[in-house]
Amino acid sequence: MTNQTQAGCGPACGPSCGSTGLCGGKGFLTVKDGLLTNNPVWVQILGICSALAVTTRLENSLVMGAAVIFVICMSNLIISLLRNTIPHRIRxxxxxxxxxxxxxxCDQVLKAFYWEMSKQLGPYVGLIITNCIVMGRAEAFALQNPPLISVVDGAANGLGYAIILAVIGAFRELAGTGAILGHVILSPEWYTPNQLMILAPGAFFALGALIALVAAVRGGQEQEAGR
Amino acid sequence: MKANLYIVTYSFVLAMVCALVLTGVGRFTAPYQEANEAADRFRGILEVLSVPFDRADPAEQVREIYRRNVREIEHAELTLYELVPTEHIDVEPAVAVPFSGQGLWGPIHGFISLSPDLSTIRGLAFVYHEETPGLGGEIVSENFRRQFEGKSTVGPDERPGIRILPGTDERGPNEVDAITGATMTSEKVEDMINEALREVLTEHLP
Structure with a gap:
């Protein structure tokens, strides 16, 4: 399946793959594109800054992921609805x-109803504005596609981002504190928490290892497709 | 020309709609946000006075615990927060003094609690700061704050104030260790605590 999509649009096609006739208009392909084939984090390497910063704990990662899903879906919806009225020069x-x-x-609602989490995420909720994933989907997909499929695309890409955040967050929390969502998994009697995983270097190690792993698996497939 | 007019009108309408929506959301969430911020102050005061409570309690409950246990004493330009000694007999009586000032990256707000005769520091709590996590942000760590417990509010020369010092020398009765890698934050915190101490000591001592 992966080979087919890529053979059709070529590896150089990158983020715009979702906007061409090949994938556009088909819900399943759009979802698959956002989650796997064109995953914003592990394929396009977008949104890395926040993926590194907020993944100290699984809970933070989940809230951040949910916020990004909400923002991409809503912005894709509105931009898609307005796509025929937006003047090209100021799009x-x-x-x-x-x-x-x-x-x-999002930020205001978190501050009002999820105060402790809002303080932990700090400026990174506000920085979703500059998250290339959101902008990328608006520019590459919502501007050319009808509302419904744009929301699906937003959800798929947001989910693709959120899943990576959750994986890294779970790994860092487990390795760094021996717990998941605050529940102790690795007993402190025999596991000494590696606090490095909570600090910034741990984020680089975890994300780097994940991207390398995915690249290793996909690399083989891409070479086959190239031949 | 017509195209330009369309662009200007379009951006104007868009900006107005965005502003309206944000104003609505801001109005709706403001009271909740204010309650959260106030609760953080109450948490800081309760913590520094060693009143037992759960940090995860919602804003309203924290406010209630605060009301039952803390009495506000207004002085000319200073409000002190005194522990009401009725409910928690095992907690030592203490007075919380607010301090605030500019940190390295943004404002810092906190409370320092003193024994009723104002001679000894009981505890230290920070309510707000924007310091670098892992460096200046370590001011909120137990290790840093615990050092202040039992320290004297005046130096050997009888001048009010504490000292936050780098290095590994033996510490005097009003001296504590600074945070390695956060010299600026340590100095600024020392200044703002001392300003509060001077104010409260000169106002109360003859």
Whole structure:
């Protein structure tokens, strides 16, 4: 399956793959594209900054993932609805304004109802505005596609991002504190928490290892497709 | 020309709609956010006075615990927070003094609690800071804050104030260790605590 998609649009096609006739208009392919074939984090290497910063614990990763899913879905929806009215010359500004609107709503709601989490995520909720994934989907997909499929695309890409965050967050929390979501898994009697995994270097190790692993698996497939 | 007019109108309408939505959301969430911020102050005061409570308690409950256990004493320009000694007899009486000032990256707010005769420090708590996690942010760590417990509020020369010092020398009765790699934050925290101590000591001692 992966080979077919890539043989059709070529590895150089990159993020715009989702916007061509090949994948557009088909819900399943759009979802698969966002989650696997064109996963924003492990294939496009986007959104790395926040993926490194907020993944100290699984809970933080989940909330951040949910926030990004919400923002991508909503901005894709609105931009897709407005796509025939947005003046081409100022489309980036319009996209940013709409994305910023939903990010600020997210941030305000977190501050009001999820205060402790909001303090832990700090500036990174606000920085979703500059997350290339959100902007990328608006520019590459929502501007050319109808609303419903744009929301599906947003959800798939957001989920693709959220899953990676959750994996890294779970790994770092487990290795760094011996617990998952605050429940002790690795007993402190025989496991000494490696605090390095909670600190910044741990994020680089975890994300690097994950991307290397995926690249190793995909690399073989891409070479086969190339022949 | 017509295209330009369309662009200007379009951006104007978009900006207005965004502003309206954000104003609505801001209005709706403001009271909850204010309650959360106030609860953080209450948590800081309760913590520094060693009143037992659960940090995870919702804002309203924290406020209630605060009301039952803390009495606010207004002085000219200073509000002190005194532990009401009725409910928790095992907690030593203490007075919390607010301090605040500019840290390295942003404002720092906190409370320092003193024995009723104002001679000894009972505890230290930070309510807000923007210091670098792992460096200046370590001011909130137990290791740093615990050092202050039992320290004197005046130096050997009878001048009010504590000292946060680098190095590994033996510490005097009003001296504690600074945070390695966070010299600036340590100095700034020392200054803001001392300002509060001077104010409260000169106002209360003859």
């Amino acid at each position: 980036i500004i319009v996209e940013v304004a709409i994305i910023a609107l939903f990010v600020i709503v």
